[in-house]
Amino acid sequence: MPQDTFDERIAATYEARWPELFAPAAIDPVVDFLAGLAGGGPALEFGVGTGRIAVPLRRRGVPVHGIELSRPMAARVPPDAGVGVTIGDFATTRVPGDFRLVYLLRNTITNLTTQDEQVACFRNAAAHLEPAGRFVIENYVPHLRRLPPGETVRPFTVTPEHLGFEEYDFTAQVAHSHHYWIADGTTETYSTPHRYVWPAELDLMARLAGLTLRERWAGWTREPFTGESEAHVSVWQKG
Numbered sequence: 287m288p289q290d291t292f293d294e295r296i297a298a299t300y301e302a303r304w305p306e307l308f309a310p311a312a313i314d315p316v317v318d319f320l321a322g323l324a325g326g327g328p329a330l331e332f333g334v335g336t337g338r339i340a341v342p343l344r345r346r347g348v349p350v351h352g353i354e355l356s357r358p359m360a361a362r363v364p365p366d367a368g369v370g371v372t373i374g375d376f377a378t379t380r381v382p383g384d385f386r387l388v389y390l391l392r393n394t395i396t397n398l399t400t401q402d403e404q405v406a407c408f409r410n411a412a413a414h415l416e417p418a419g420r421f422v423i424e425n426y427v428p429h430l431r432r433l434p435p436g437e438t439v440r441p442f443t444v445t446p447e448h449l450g451f452e453e454y455d456f457t458a459q460v461a462h463s464h465h466y467w468i469a470d471g472t473t474e475t476y477s478t479p480h481r482y483v484w485p486a487e488l489d490l491m492a493r494l495a496g497l498t499l500r501e502r503w504a505g506w507t508r509e510p511f512t513g514e515s516e517a518h519v520s521v522w523q524k525g
């Protein structure tokens with residue numbers, strides 16, 4: 287991920303730009319699911335951001351630590367929340383201790399834009415887990431079936447205030463997400479590269495890291511994962 291992707295501008299407006307992520311209906315099922323797996327913890331969040339999930343998980347009694355590349359995002363984890371943050375790249379940064387649970391939310395695996403980095407992320411998760419510990423990823427299923435032949439650009443949101451397009455580079459397996467926010471006659475832009483990846487490739491990365499698939503759901507309330515699912519929550523176990 288480019289170092290400045292989650293810069294001060296995005297960190298300061300993270301909740302305002304994606305308010306749906308902060309609704310109790312979005313947070314509670316994630317915390318329920320993770321707390322159930324952690325069984326008291328400890329847990330490690332890769333890409334902890336502003337602590338959107340880590341803070342309520344800590345309140346649920348699970349000790350949580352985070353690894354985060356962006357200092358502006360990490361600076362917004364409330365200092366009195368009891369969530370420690372190590373600044374670094376979650377593909378390579380090691381923190382002390384063994385964890386019962388490592389988790390990576392909101393498509394953040396795709397912020398690693400090469401296969402090598404994603405493989406390293408699985409290895410790093412495995413290195414942090416105690417025996418039989420779990421690694422959880424929430425990610426989208428790539429939307430390539432929605433692209434007509436010959437097209438490389440797909441809109442994912444079109445409202446008067448927010449336009450979003452994905453622009454695909456099929457050879458690199460990377461999609462650039464372009465956002466345009468329109469307010470008060472001005473347009474603000476934001477673009478990020480994502481290495482999209484199918485569940486089967488993630489399973490292979492898990493195997494390379496000594497992890498085995500235990501659960502795959504379409505969502506946090508354990509909806510069945512099917513060929514039509516647009517997202518998945520996957521759980522791999524060490525050993």
Ligand SMILES: C[S@@+](CC[C@H](N)C(=O)[O-])C[C@H]1O[C@@H](n2cnc3c(N)ncnc32)[C@H](O)[C@@H]1O
Binds near residue numbers: 397
């Ligand atoms: C989409 S946000 C999600 C934040 C938080 N997990 C949440 O659910 O609200 C992705 C976060 O991962 C961080 N991130 C992306 N790539 C990273 C990397 N390689 N190492 C550490 N943090 C990374 C970003 O800076 C950002 O804070």
